[in-house]
Amino acid sequence: MAANSSNGDSSTSPKQPPLPSPLRFSKFYQSNMRILITGGAGFIGSHLVDRLMECEKNEVVVVDNYFTGSKDNLKKWMGHPRFELIRHDITEPLMIEVDQIYHLACPASPIFYKYNPVKTIKTNVIGTLNMLGLAKRVGARILLTSTSEVYGDPLEHPQNESYWGNVNPIGVRSCYDEGKRVAETLMFDYHRQHGLEIRVARIFNTYGPRMNIDDGRVVSNFIAQALRGEPLTVQSPGTQTRSFCYVSDLVDGLIRLMEGSNTGPINLGNPGEFTMLELAETVKELVNPDVEIKIVDNTPDDPRQRKPDITKAKELLNWEPKFKLQDGLPLMEEDFRLRLGVVKNN
């Protein structure tokens, strides 16, 4: 058999540097951007998939273990030549060739992340390490979706990115908030030590179509309860505040962060701030004025106030949310009506 000269036969010719693998090689000859989204079958992830698939130069690969995500969220892309869906748990390593990684995977609803706290912290720590290892191996840029929960029960209000937070390290929420804090640390250590291109977003409460109906978070709970004619369960005292960002605004911010030149961390959220009683009144008025509002027990370590300072996002990403709560809630109501089969009177 003839010697393969391109591999360099040391007895007859000088050693050649090895060729890149065919997979890496193809990267230089195609202009497509291959983008991995961990947790891409989830609420925010699937909206991000929709937006990225709009660009014909993007190939999108989703990995999800379906703990809270669902194939239903991605059904319109099944079979599309630029789309791939892989059942995979990121606490196990993943070998794949990609150019960018949006690392979203982790349950985000307190009910779900507290259900199996050890798994939640493994996802945040081992999962993030695996994704950083992958980014390092293939030279991909990686974006972590961190959270406003890194500020804990904040003693500064509103919260800007330089605030270090007030977090209980041994509480029932720690698997999530401390998990995300370690994930941020890992991102910056890989950046400093290995020169990785990183982006860190701190996402504040987000809502919109495709949230799980029984997700357990407040907006989805109130809308589902109002549609089912059940009391809206305001957890005491009801004066605690949150700021709610519509999902399409959030996705726009994530893409701007990924495409821009700033590592972050950058807050992405809507600065409109509401008490939970105000939110309940708003949903009641919009969806079903006949339901009652009931005060129920709260859970430990619930942050008493939260509102993003988005100066950095405005300046560095030219981003700010467009949807007010009053604009976004009806869109979510419509989606929940369809899924629950509750028609609108009049």
Ligand SMILES: O=C(O)[C@H]1O[C@H](OP(=O)(O)OP(=O)(O)OC[C@H]2O[C@@H](n3ccc(=O)[nH]c3=O)[C@H](O)[C@@H]2O)[C@H](O)[C@@H](O)[C@@H]1O
């Ligand atoms: O929605 C989100 O984006 C965030 O949701 C959770 O954070 P949290 O603010 O605790 O979200 P909720 O469970 O929706 O609670 C918000 C507030 O509503 C209250 N609540 C919740 C549920 C309910 O039925 N009634 C009610 O009054 C809670 O006591 C809390 O004060 C996650 O921990 C965050 O990481 C995530 O970013």
